Amino acid sequence: MKKILLAFLMITGGLLASKAGAQTATFTTASDTVFMTVVTSADSNNYITNITGSNLNIKWHVSNATDFPPSWVADTAFQICDDNECRNNALNALWNPSLGSGPFFTAMYYANGAHDSTEAFGFFPNLTAAVSGTHWMNVTLTDFTSGSGGYSKTITFVINHTALAVPNVNKATEVNMYPNPAHDELNVVYDPSADVKTIAVYNIIGKVMSVYKVNGNSANLNTENIPSGIYFVRLMNSRGEAVVTRRFTKQ
Numbered sequence: 001m002k003k004i005l006l007a008f009l010m011i012t013g014g015l016l017a018s019k020a021g022a023q024t025a026t027f028t029t030a031s032d033t034v035f036m037t038v039v040t041s042a043d044s045n046n047y048i049t050n051i052t053g054s055n056l057n058i059k060w061h062v063s064n065a066t067d068f069p070p071s072w073v074a075d076t077a078f079q080i081c082d083d084n085e086c087r088n089n090a091l092n093a094l095w096n097p098s099l100g101s102g103p104f105f106t107a108m109y110y111a112n113g114a115h116d117s118t119e120a121f122g123f124f125p126n127l128t129a130a131v132s133g134t135h136w137m138n139v140t141l142t143d144f145t146s147g148s149g150g151y152s153k154t155i156t157f158v159i160n161h162t163a164l165a166v167p168n169v170n171k172a173t174e175v176n177m178y179p180n181p182a183h184d185e186l187n188v189v190y191d192p193s194a195d196v197k198t199i200a201v202y203n204i205i206g207k208v209m210s211v212y213k214v215n216g217n218s219a220n221l222n223t224e225n226i227p228s229g230i231y232f233v234r235l236m237n238s239r240g241e242a243v244v245t246r247r248f249t250k251q
Helices: none
Strands: 027-029 033-038 048-050 056-064 078-081 086-088 105-109 117-119 122-125 133-143 152-161 176-178 185-189 196-202 208-213 218-222 229-237 242-250
Touching: 027 133, 027 152, 033 122, 122 152
Parallel strands: 033 152
Antiparallel strands: 027 048, 048 117, 056 105, 056 133, 078 086, 078 122, 133 152, 176 185, 185 218, 196 208, 196 229, 229 242
């Protein structure tokens, strides 16, 4: 029996997590997808844990920011901090639109031998002069320690920038989604007063994958046969109007 779908999705871009199926993980991140709502600025640390007994030499770079409008990649619009330095985008230092990616930076993530070591890795937007909207950026981290095999993960930062003093009247933004990333299924719970009747699932290039009729205030999505990646879920009301769009990752 086909399970009903739904999911809390927000935008998308880029494939997630470990690139090498046969590689052994050498570090973990607190989350593969970080969501934040920003009026002017915000702090968001996504901690990296070294799960080996040795120090790790991790290189990282902005691997995708094509979803960001020009005002979001201005010199001081955001900065990224590893465990020892913060950098902004002055002179396209973090993201070069003409190259389609950013340069690599190196940070040492230590282990004390007896147990794992966790250090901060953060994305800090400062969107005072930027246009409002919801956009995403990918940052890829790779272990370049000799003999590590190049284990890598991608973190997606999803930023919702709202104008000052503009109230959020969208009832469907009260959405709970679990688990995310999803494996075989994704559960979504939303406000019943939002009048959600239809849910459509899109892939990262905007192709409709599935359309479902729903009732009540929750739905269950069978993600077993969906390829790994990032997807949009659009909730629509009885008039066919888009109520809200959310995103989830399938691993």
